[in-house]
Amino acid sequence: MKAITTDHLAKYYGKSRGIVDVNLSVDKGDFFGFIGPNGAGKSTTIRILLGLIKATDGTAEILGQDVQKYKTSILKKTGYLPSEASLYSNMRVKDVIRLSANLRKTDCRAEAQKLCDRLGLDTSKKVSELSLGNRKKTCIVCAMQHKPELYIFDEPTSGLDPLIQHEFYSILKERNKEGATVFLSSHVLSEIQRYCKHAAVIREGKLILSDSVDKLGNTGAKRVTLRGVCSIHGLKHTRDVKITQDTVSFLYSGEPVLLLKALSTLPVTDVTISEPDLEEVFMHYYTKEDGCGNL
Amino acid sequence: MEIFKHEIRQGRMALFVWTAAISFMIGICIMIYPEISSQMGEVSNMFAGMGSFSQAFGMDKINFGEFTGFFSVECGNVLGLGGAFFAAIIGISALAKEEKEHTAEFLLAHPVSRAEIISGKLFAIAAQIVILNVAVIAVTVLSVIAIGEDVPVKTFAMLFFAYFMMQFETAAVTFGISAFLSHNSFGAGIAIAAVFYFLNIVANLTEQAEILKYITPFGYTEGADIIMDNAINGRYLAAGIIFTVAGTVISFWKYQRKDIL
Structure with a gap:
């Protein structure tokens, strides 16, 4: 069974291009990296998958269900970390985490406590007092405390210090070993190389390749x-x-x-x-003047 | 239910401040009534001779010397304007604030349908309006008893019911507008409430502008008319209910189709 499939997915904001003809396929149990420069369409794709925005054309399915028709059912099985990590500024961290669990009608207190301990998150603080890194940790706990089948993370490690980044990936790897699917977008190619099994590159709204990370790095150049x-x-x-x-x-x-x-x-x-290291390989795909896949 | 509880928690400070301010102002208005009631005969004559000004505020139709007349104009303006501003602010910000602060993304990433979010927020708005009005009614009744006046139960019931409906209509209309906004706009909310208020003043000045009474919710909260007719104008109220339903339906229609960016 596929965790994520998109079929000729397209999104236009008026006349502006969001994504064009994106065909994505992520197997269940995969650890999948989604790579592309700023404005390439990573967040647009993720927002369509989560039902935050509607596709102009094409279809998208998560865990075999159409993202528009079965949005609520899909979101029960999904944990999402947005890139901006915006939370209610007047609430305390523990209240935000509890709100997230209550919205899922699930008692996640034990798991939330474990995650907070591992990430070193002080839950008594107010959101308005938090750094970007701590806001991100709060969002990570909200996205992981219910142990979903699918994790969709948009730029998860921005703002996290290296130790916490390591701990975060350790938790993700554990969840992946337990059978969960991880789909994450990142600019940090070394992360993709180190943790992901498969990856896709998106540029100017178009998916230009999708393959195993080993194959992507092994281009013959x-x-x-x-x-x-x-x-x-x-x-x-x-x-x-x-x-x-x-x-x-x-x-x-x-x-x-x-x-x-x-x-x-x-x-x-x-x-x-x-x-060449993976960074060099992907820089090729990022740059406009070069052709696609000609390494 | 969780959205409802969350909204109530988020809005509790604003609710407390507005309720306290409006209750305090109404309490003060009622408390000063005995002191100035002796001069009310002269004041009423003065208002009667002020032509358009008195007409604009409905003061030409009522006896300002009587408590109900005094209350409907003085306290009516406090609860009318204050309540409308409060309703407009909570209505216009309910959906738009989530997008402005990017918390909509957090909320909508949970297994909660957009219809549930709209319903939860609408019920929270209604509950806040009810709480504000109950507190104001309690302060009003206690203040009236404190100054030794009889509580005009039927008049109060009609006036407060009209104010409640007006606040709910204002909230529903601004809530409907909120579904179209992607940034919070307190200014727009307050402006809408102010426009509603001034439309009623214009409608009071000339019969040719009576149509405006159907547009503004202040049309059916006009204390002078309620006291004179001993009833709320059914046609204006019906128009208000139509606007309330329209605002609510539009908010559901728009928000369920909206891209959250």
Whole structure:
């Protein structure tokens, strides 16, 4: 069974593009990363999935149910963390957490306490006194205390310190091992590489690829760094060329033999050929001038 | 039910302040009545000779020297305007404040339908209006007893019922408008209540503008008319009920279709 499926999903805000023809498929039990630059359409997609906004075209299903027809039923099984983490400023943290549990008609006190302890959240404070990180922790507790089947998190770690980020992902991994599906959007590609099994990249409202994180990183391109030269004229299949004094670094996706032939004609003093990190791979998809999937 | 309780908790301070302020003002108005009642004969003659000004506030039709006449104009204005402002503020902000502060996203990520949210908020608004009016009625009755006047039960019942309906109509109309807003607008709420009030003043000045009495809820709260006719004007009230229902229906219709950004 699929946890999330979208079929030709589109959203326009008047004439402005939100998302166009998004076909997304997330298996149940997956740990899925949703990657894209600001304004790419990540939050628009998530808001449609949660029924906050209506799609202009196409359909979306969560756990096999249409997001518009079965909104309430879906939300019972879902935990959502919004990117902005806005809460009622005049309430105390414990009251917000209780309100969230009451809205779900569930007694989550024991689980909420566990989560607060692990995240180091002081529940006696007023929301207006909280930092962004602590507001985020409060939202995390609200989204996780009822142990949902599906977690939809929009930029979950922004504002969290590294220790809490680590603890947060530990909790998510535990929930994922228990069978829950995790769908999160993030700008932090190292997080996606470290924790996600699958990922999709969205750019300018369009889903440009969706695959396992291993495959996404394994594009065949190599990072080549040459010392003793200041140009690589004549060498094809190169991108992301960086030149500093006597060093040239570039991503190469052509035949290895052609690279070696070209190098043999250059006054190279040192050569390093390595796998590009995921960040480099995704930067390719982020940039407009490059084509899609041509690494 | 949770939305209702949450709304009541969120609005309790504002409710307390408005209830205390209106009750205090009405209490003061009633308490000063014995002191100035002896001069009321002259005051009534003075008002009678003030032409359009008296007409605008309905003071040409009533005996200002009698307690009910004094109460309907002085206290009527306090509860009328104060109640309308309170109703307009809670009505206009009920839905819009959630979007302005981005708490709508928090609320709507829970398994609660939008219809439940609207119902909970509407019931909370109605409850707040009831609480305010009950407190004001209690203070009014106690103040009247304290100054040794008889409590005009039927007149009070009609006046307070009219004020309650007016506040609920104002809240329903502004609530309907709130469903279209994505930012909180206290100003718009207060402006709507003020426009309703001034439409009634214009309607009092000339019979040609009587149509305005059907538009403004202040049309059926006119104390002078209620005392003179010993009844609330049914046609104006019916128009008010239509506006109340329209505001409510529009809020359900719009909010259930709205994109929460």
